[in-house]
Structures are given as C-alpha cells and as structure tokens.
Amino acid sequence: MEEKKYMSPYVAGIGLGITLLLAFVFMGRGLGASGAMMRFEVWFLNLFASDHVASNPYFSKYANNPLNNWLVYEIIGVMIGGFISGALAGRLKFKIGKGPNISNKGRLILAFTGGTLMGFAARLSRGCTSGLALTGGATLALGGWVFMFSVFAGGYALAYFLRKQWI
Amino acid sequence: MAPFYKFGYFSEQTGFLIALILGIGFGFWLERAGFGNSRKLALQFYFKDITVLKVMFTAIVVAMLGLMYLSLFGWLDISKVYINPTYIGAQAVGGLLLGFGFIIGGYCPGTAVVGGVTGRIDGYIFILGALFGMFVFGEMFPAIEDLFLSGNMGDVRLMDYFNWSSGVTALVVVLLAIGMFIGGEWLERKYGGQEA
Numbered sequence: 001m002e003e004k005k006y007m008s009p010y011v012a013g014i015g016l017g018i019t020l021l022l023a024f025v026f027m028g029r030g031l032g033a034s035g036a037m038m039r040f041e042v043w044f045l046n047l048f049a050s051d052h053v054a055s056n057p058y059f060s061k062y063a064n065n066p067l068n069n070w071l072v073y074e075i076i077g078v079m080i081g082g083f084i085s086g087a088l089a090g091r092l093k094f095k096i097g098k099g100p101n102i103s104n105k106g107r108l109i110l111a112f113t114g115g116t117l118m119g120f121a122a123r124l125s126r127g128c129t130s131g132l133a134l135t136g137g138a139t140l141a142l143g144g145w146v147f148m149f150s151v152f153a154g155g156y157a158l159a160y161f162l163r164k165q166w167i
Numbered sequence: 168m169a170p171f172y173k174f175g176y177f178s179e180q181t182g183f184l185i186a187l188i189l190g191i192g193f194g195f196w197l198e199r200a201g202f203g204n205s206r207k208l209a210l211q212f213y214f215k216d217i218t219v220l221k222v223m224f225t226a227i228v229v230a231m232l233g234l235m236y237l238s239l240f241g242w243l244d245i246s247k248v249y250i251n252p253t254y255i256g257a258q259a260v261g262g263l264l265l266g267f268g269f270i271i272g273g274y275c276p277g278t279a280v281v282g283g284v285t286g287r288i289d290g291y292i293f294i295l296g297a298l299f300g301m302f303v304f305g306e307m308f309p310a311i312e313d314l315f316l317s318g319n320m321g322d323v324r325l326m327d328y329f330n331w332s333s334g335v336t337a338l339v340v341v342l343l344a345i346g347m348f349i350g351g352e353w354l355e356r357k358y359g360g361q362e363a
Contacts, residue, residue, distance in 0.1 A: 006199065006200060006201035006207075006218075007199040007200060007201075009200055009217075009218045009221035009222045009225070010221060010225050010348075012196050012197075012199045012200035012222050012225075013200070013221060013222040013223070013224070013225025013226045013229070014225055014226075014229055015192070015195075015196040015199070016193070016196040016197070016200070016222060016225075016226040016229075017225060017226035017227070017228065017229025017230045017233070018229060018230075018233075019189055019192035019193050019196060020193075020226055020229075020230040021229065021230040021233035021234065022189060022192075023189050024169075024170060024230065024233075024234055024243075024248050025169040025170060025171065025233075025237065025243060026169070026170065026171050026172060026182075026185050026189075027170060027171075027172045027173075027182060027185065027186075027189075028169075028170030028172055028173040028247050028248045028249060029170075029248070029249040030230075030249065031189065031190075031193050031277075032277075033275070033276035033277030033280065034276040034297070034301075037276055037294070037297055037298060037301065038301055040298070041298050041301050041302065045302075056305055056306070056308065057308055057309065057312075058304065058305040058308035059305045070182060070183060070186045071186070073183040073184075073186035073187045073190065074186040074187070074189060074190035074193070075190060075277075075280060076187060076190060077186065077187040077188060077189060077190020077191040077192075077193065077194060078190045078191075078193050078194035078197070078277060078280050078281065079190075079194060079280060079283075079284045080187075080190070080191050080194065081190060081191035081192060081193060081194025081195035081196075081197075081198070082194035082195065082197060082198040082203060082280065082281035082284045082285060083194075083284040083285065084191070084194075084195060085194070085195045085196075085197075085198035085199050086198050086203060086281075086284065086285035086286075089198075089199075091198070091203070091285050092285055092286050093285075093286045094286040094288060095286060095287065095288065096287070096288045096289050097204050097205035097206045097207075097273060097282070097287055097289050097290075098205070098206060098273075098289070099206060107289060108288070108289060108292045110271050110272065110273075111205075111272050111273060111274070111289040111290075111292040111293045111296065112272075112292050112293070112295060112296035112299075113271055113272065113296065114267075114268045114269065114270070114271030114272015114273060114274070114293065114296065115268065115272045115274070115279070115292065115293035115294065115295065115296020115297040115298075115299070115300060116268070116296040116297070116299050116300035116303070117264055117265070117267055117268030117271060117272070117296075117300060118265055118268030118269065118272055118274075118275060118276065118293075118296070118297050118300060119268075119276075119296065119297035119298060119299065119300025119301040119302075119303075119304065120264065120268075120300035120301065120303055120304045121261045121262070121263075121264035121265035121267075121268055121300075122261070122265060122276060122297070122300075122301070123300075123301055123304040123305075124257055124260065124261035124264065124304065124311070124314065124315060125257060125258045125261030125262060125265060126251065126252070126254065126257070126258070126261075127251060128265065128275050128276045128277065129223075129265075129269075129275040129276070129277065129278075130193075130275070130276070130277040131251075132251055132258070133223070134223060134226060134227065135251065136250075136251035137223070137227040137231075138226070138227045138230035138231045138234065139231075139234065139248060139249075139250050139251070139324070140231065140324045140325045140326065140336060140340070141250050141251040141252075141253060141322070141323070141324055141325075142253045142255070142320065142323045142324060142325055142327075142328050143251055143252065143253030143254060143255060143258045143320070143323075144251050145325060146253070146255055146258050146259055146262065147258040147259070147261065147262040147265075148223075148262070149262070150258070150259050150260075150261070150262025150263050150265075150266065151262045151263075151265050151266040151269065152220075152266060153262075153263060153266060154262065154263040154264065154265065154266020154267045154269070154270070155211070155212045155266040155267075155269045155270045156212055156266075156270075157263075157266070157267075158266075158267050158270045158271065159212035159213060159270050162209075162270050162271060163213065165209070165273075166206055166209040166210060166212075166213065166273075167210070167213055167215070
C-alpha cells in the first residue's frame with residue numbers, strides 16, 4: 001500500500017486539542033508520556049533490585065504498584081492509536097528516520113544519546129513535551145510556558161552542530 | 168459538572184478505561200501529524216518543516232479556549248483541574264536539556280512511542296536511552312535535589328504572574344499562536360521544500 005501524506009497540521013492540532021480538552025473534562029488532568037516510562041522503569045527495577053528502589057529517595061516515590069496508574073493505561077492507548085493511524089496510512093514499516101548524510105549506526109548512537117538526555121531532563125522538569133509543555137501550555141501554567149520556550153531554545157541552539165544527522 | 172472524575176461520577180477503574188481511550192486519540196493524532204517520523208520533527212529546528220509548532224499551538228489554543236468557555240458557562244470547575252506546579256529553575260534548565268535531547272535524539276517520549284509502534288528503529292533506541300536517562304536521574308537524585316526544587320512558585324498560572332485577566336491572557340496566547348503560524352508558513356516557504 002502506498003504511503004499517504006500526513007494530515008494538515010492544523011487539523012491534527014484540532015484533533016489533539018479536543019483529545020486534551022476531553023482529558024481535562026473527564027479526568028481533570030492532561031495527557032503525558034514520560035511519567036508512564038518512569039513507572040515502567042521502576043516496575044522493571046523492582047523485579048530484581050527492590051531493596052535498591054526502596055532505599056532510593058526518587059525511585060521510592062513510584063515504588064508502590066507502579067503500573068497501576070492512569071498514565072500507564074494512557075500510554076498503552078497511545079501505542080494502539082499510533083499503530084491504527086500508521087496502519088490506515090500505510091506507514092507501518094521498519095526503518096530508521098534520518099537525513100541522507102549519516103550512517104544507520106551513527107543515527108542510532110545519537111538516538112540513544114538524545115534519549116538519555118531527554119529522560120534525565122523530563123524527570124528534572126517534572127514532565128516532557130506532552131505532560132508539561134502541551135498540558136501546562138493549555139492550562140496556562142507558568143512553568144509549562146517557560147519550559148516550552150526553553151525546549152525550543154535548546155533545540156535551535158544545537159541544531160547547527162547536528163545538521164549532518166537531519167539535512 | 169466537570170471534571171467528572173473529580174466530582175465522583177465514576178471510579179478509578181473506569182478512569183483507566185478512559186485513559187486508554189484518550190491515549191488512543193492522542194497516539195492517533197500524533198501519528199496523523201507525522202510525529203512518528205524523527206526527521207520530520209527535527210526539521211522544525213532548521214525552519215524546513217514547522218509542523219511541530221503548528222500542531223502544538225493549535226492544540227494548546229483549542230484546549231485552552233475549551234477550558235475557558237466551559238468554566239465561563241459554569242460547566243467546569245477549573246480549580247479542580249490539575250495545574251502543573253512551577254519550579255522555574257528546574258524547568259528552565261530541564262527545558263534546555265530536553266531541547267538538546269530533542270535535536271540529538273529526534274524524538275520526545277510520546278513521539279518515540281508512536282515512532283516505535285509504526286516500525287521506527289530509532290524510536291525504540293531512543294526509548295531505551297530515555298529509560299537509561301531516568302535511571303541516571305534517580306541515581307543522581309541526592310546530588311541534584313536542590314536544582315529539582317529550585318524556583319518553586321506553586322500552581323501559578325500566566326494570569327497570576329502577569330496580573331492579567333483570563334480573557335486578556337487567552338487573547339495574548341491566541342495572538343502569539345497566529346503570529347507563529349504566519350511566521351512558520353513564511354519560514355517554510357523560504358527554507359522548506361524538502362521532503363521529510
């Protein structure tokens with residue numbers, strides 16, 4: 001099946017905005033992603049290092065039944081929804097996203113490095129692009145807006161040095 | 168009266184089912200917009216594809232206006248909606264680091280999940296990196312606790328901080344969004360044209 005074009009960003013943005021609004025209306029909270037990852041992580045660490053989790057002042061906050069959480073169910077939904085949309089558009093394909101001037105190996109090393117920074121930063125900020133910038137942006141939380149502009153500033157500041165990866 | 172869960176209209180278990188359904192919507196729209204594709208996300212930072220900014224600001228404006236009108240009509244009690252607490256030092260530094268991670272790694276946590284389920288190998292590797300980064304954060308926590316707690320201002324919103332009315336604040340956000348859409352379209356015409 002031929003890949004369909006991506007939807008207009010304004011239409012997708014309205015869809016996303018309505019989904020976010022429904023989260024506020026039904027639950028009184030927004031959407032998120034990194035919080036669910038944190039819970040999977042603590043669940044995993046608990047399997048073979050539960051003493052360590054219990055004694056760590058940060059991990060222990062999540063130690064009590066980490067998967068029994070709203071965000072965990074939400075992120076499972078994200079997997080299903082992303083898969084459905086990808087399938088409908090003929091976009092399910094194993095590949096590596098990158099520009100033409102970088103090797104697969106180079107790209108994957110950078111993906112891991114960037115992911116590491118992202119995971120660290122999302123915990124430091126108490127949220128990521130979904131849970132803090134998008135959700136906090138819509139509720140007009142000051143921290144959400146400061147964070148959002150900081151993210152864009154950080155991205156633009158390093159973009160020049162990473163141009164070989166993308167363009 | 169909304170938020171329904173906070174007024175006890177349904178149980179936590181039902182809330183989990185709603186989480187699953189809302190998550191499906193969230194993942195669906197992210198993928199529709201092209202956010203499973205790391206290169207498309209990254210081209211935002213070269214002014215070649217301003218989709219990230221357009222989707223994000225459209226969604227923020229829609230949800231913000233929805234919240235505002237529902238509470239004006241008296242259908243939603245905004246005081247029962249979770250407002251992200253502001254720790255301005257932690258979030259300014261964290262945002263910069265997260266921006267570095269975005270341009271280096273090409274994803275953010277939610278988009279990496281969408282990339283992964285549509286077959287993107289770099290999405291999976293990015294998620295492994297993010298889990299490792301969270302592990303490092305936890306292990307380092309005692310050393311960075313001061314930064315984590317820096318700039319605590321509580322559940323402060325833009326209108327409290329600037330001492331504006333809700334309506335004026337919303338108008339500023341809408342005008343900012345429109346300005347970014349116009350600027351973004353202009354930048355895409357000037358620098359874009361490359362297939363993501």
